[in-house]
Amino acid sequence: MIQDTNDNASNDQQLNPATHPSNSLDWLSRLIAFDTVSRHSNLALIHDVRAYCEQLGLTVDLTFNEAKTKANLFVTVPAGENADQINNGLVLSGHTDVVPVDGQDWTSEPFTATIRGDKLYGRGACDMKGFIACALTILPQAVQLSNSGQLRRPLHLALSFDEEVGCLGAPLILADLKARGITPDYCIVGEPTNMAMVVAHKGIAVYRCRVHGKSAHSSLIGQGVNAISYASKLVGYVDTLAEELSTRDDNDALFTVPYSTLSVGTIHGGTATNIVPNLCEFTFDYRNLPHMTQDDILAPIQAKVAELNAQMQARAPETGIELMQEESVPAMTDNNSAELQSLIAALTGDDERHKVAYATEGGQFTNAGIPTIICGPGSIEQAHKADEYVELIEIKRCDGFLQKLLDSCTAK
Ligand SMILES: [Zn+2]
Incomplete structure (x- = not known):
């Protein structure tokens, strides 16, 4: 992360590549530094996240494109008495690819996270590495709860490739889940909604x-x-x-x-x-x-x-x-997500439902019979533009949201 301040002392926050971040902003900076524009490979990012998950003792499942240059990552924090329950559960879903920066006039380097004022700038800051950063940050706590038998509902993380060029990666994850007999209860796609609940899209x-x-x-x-x-x-x-x-x-x-x-x-x-x-x-x-x-x-x-x-x-x-x-x-329907909507409304204290015109992988999840909503940090207004940013407060709100969500997975 680069801090644009007058204080040189704060500029030496170099990340140690051997260890992984422990907070969302550091994770977001790390993710932005991987140039995962859709036409490039996303494997460096995927292998970094895989190493992190494996250090946490989790089993990672990768599915590849035909050329094996890109991969989806799916990982489960199991639940249940014996901590071996991986069926059902809640999916946190995000795409790892970002749109190009060609021809755009950026104030700072797009693949170097830069904080100016109350915003973090970088390609993917809001669409949608911000959500992924928050999800990765809460993973160690989920693993701890799983190990101590307190996690009642499995928590899954699904990271896809090629969302920005037609949602090509997510169907491979869904086919793999089907083949393995895993049917998640719910899915939350963390596209930028300013943490509002989007229940359907065209x-x-x-x-x-x-x-x-x-x-x-x-x-x-x-x-x-x-x-x-x-x-x-x-x-x-x-x-x-x-x-x-x-x-x-x-x-x-x-x-x-x-x-x-x-x-x-x-x-x-x-x-x-x-x-x-x-x-x-x-x-x-x-x-x-x-x-x-x-x-x-x-x-x-x-x-x-x-x-x-x-x-x-x-x-x-x-x-x-x-x-x-x-x-x-495909469109994302709200037909089967009433229960999930109630859960999210209860956690956030905001029961307003929104419907949007942009498409996400959410439609593929609801088509597969998995009730899904979209809720993530940052605004779609900033997506795909030069000087893409996420407000720091949005990352904090997402951290708070995922904490409540995890707490709900431990409730009897
Ligand atoms: Zn997106």
Whole structure:
């Protein structure tokens, strides 16, 4: 950690690499120093955390990407009379990867935690190494309670890779848990919510649509099939569906935008004004309310694609429309989390429920039947930006929250 103060004496807080930190701020500084931008390996961080867990006597489970360059880490502090109970339990979940800093104008080095005033700056400070730091800090106490037989509910820590590029890591953790017959009772995803309780989020599906027409001189349009014209018919249809979504009577007022949305984001096509274009490509995204599925909206779009394909191919058989899904993250539902919500409300003294439009791994956990909420330090407003920071008070609040949560795991 670098302290930006006038007092040089406070600048020599070098961490000893042989030992692990014992408080959340030192842990956060240590985690930020690992450049875990999604396109890089996260193995150095994972092996550091693994060494820490193994020193605590815990058994660590790693699951890897195909190239073995990235890993998820799952570790359990067991509970029960004989301290061998690893089923059920509470999962603390966080992603280890961070978004790039390319092209961003940072005041201090992004991969060196720097405290200025009441904030700690660094890539991942709020999204979401802050929560992971707090979770790692409380682990030794959980182990102590486990060893003395006082831990009644197992505590799990799940650290994933590649969340920022489409939540690619968490499904491997969930598949591994299923294979091992472990069914956690609850999960808390520590994305930045200013420690408020987020009980649901929308899903996101991103589509790319490639319209293949047929070129001709614009004076001879009868010989061509205009890719831009057909793309625009489909764009118009997507907009019509978007309007219909906004007026449905099953919308949810807890979301800032209370309905599912469809939005065209990019379009490219054509080479010259006097040429009938043979290619046009556009992308759109669909953000569905948790009670709606992504198929709800895909089915009518696919029907429209089939209709336009038939029209195009009647004129030139080699033409047509390709529709590809590029990304899909399921919505997080609050259907099965009432008990967890009550527990969190009781611990925090705040029973306000929030719903958000950004997607997390929470949807994958609820899809796997694990009741989940999102609650973590820092604000989503600071995520992904230059000079990303977390307020020190937020880390303190998260420490307090996890302490209460751990206490609840020891209650009879
Ligand atoms: Zn995040």
